[in-house]
Amino acid sequence: MKILFAATGEIALDTLEELNKQGLIGACLTSPDKRGKRGNSLIPSPIKKRALELGLEVLTFEHLNLEARKAVKLTSCDTLVSFCYGKIFGPKFLALFEKTFNIHPSILPKYRGCAPIKETILAQDRECGISIQEIALKCDEGDIYSSITFPLLGTETEEGLSNIVSKEAAKLAVNVLTNLESFEKKSQVGDVSWSYLTQKEEARLSLEDDFKTIHAKIRAYYPWPKAYLMWKDEPIYLCGVFESVFNLQEENVSEEIGKVISLDKAKGLKIAFKGGYLYISRLQRPTKKELSAADFVNGNRDIIGAVLS
Numbered sequence: 221m222k223i224l225f226a227a228t229g230e231i232a233l234d235t236l237e238e239l240n241k242q243g244l245i246g247a248c249l250t251s252p253d254k255r256g257k258r259g260n261s262l263i264p265s266p267i268k269k270r271a272l273e274l275g276l277e278v279l280t281f282e283h284l285n286l287e288a289r290k291a292v293k294l295t296s297c298d299t300l301v302s303f304c305y306g307k308i309f310g311p312k313f314l315a316l317f318e319k320t321f322n323i324h325p326s327i328l329p330k331y332r333g334c335a336p337i338k339e340t341i342l343a344q345d346r347e348c349g350i351s352i353q354e355i356a357l358k359c360d361e362g363d364i365y366s367s368i369t370f371p372l373l374g375t376e377t378e379e380g381l382s383n384i385v386s387k388e389a390a391k392l393a394v395n396v397l398t399n400l401e402s403f404e405k406k407s408q409v410g411d412v413s414w415s416y417l418t419q420k421e422e423a424r425l426s427l428e429d430d431f432k433t434i435h436a437k438i439r440a441y442y443p444w445p446k447a448y449l450m451w452k453d454e455p456i457y458l459c460g461v462f463e464s465v466f467n468l469q470e471e472n473v474s475e476e477i478g479k480v481i482s483l484d485k486a487k488g489l490k491i492a493f494k495g496g497y498l499y500i501s502r503l504q505r506p507t508k509k510e511l512s513a514a515d516f517v518n519g520n521r522d523i524i525g526a527v528l529s
Contacts, residue, residue: 225245225249227303229303326349329360329413331413332414337381346466347371353408425438427477430494449529461499481497488501
């Protein structure tokens, strides 16, 4: 087995490392370098950067056209493994390989698409899954080789859960690809649901949502685009929330929804929402750095008693 590892995002780094330790990586396929925020220098994907450090051949193509297929064929890779790559594989490209595998952070067919980790948190699921499937022409429809689940605490952010998935996916990938004869492909079973690319506009919180939904959104949109409410005609970003969503208890809220009640130095800013209260542990104003709730209040004492919108 000689793998073309197609990946772009940081979540795939552990899998790259572990498969390379097994001597299975023949080359890497990743997205082209992108302009930095200042637009001056080109920044390679995390996969390209690490692959070059490991001495691996790296291919970058904007489109998987004839030129890309010719370059891939020259690598002599017979197996395609994809994880957070970001492009669709057509039939001519897939025909270059004897076997194909896609690593997806959900128990398919749940949360097909490009943002399953976000959807897992938004749905307040008590477990997260990872599937390794054959690559099909339609998005995430391929048969399953293997899948695993692990419990969630109800405090995970998108960033934190991605780090966990990265490590668990690497272990699963090595197990499947080094013991392939032990795994038999099975059709996906269950209701299909979808996850979609996160849009910046999603981060604007609505006070129509209940407090558990707000809790989940704060975690699902961290570190980007960061959930926020409005205060003094500008966003105030809610970057952390205290306690597990699974432990929250509904309460009768007598205060105006969105009102900042008090500061608990151990927990954060107590804010009234529909159905209960949340303690916001970290906050941020535009162009400023994130602060603990206590430090934020030190510089913004009029936040106590304010009503966020």
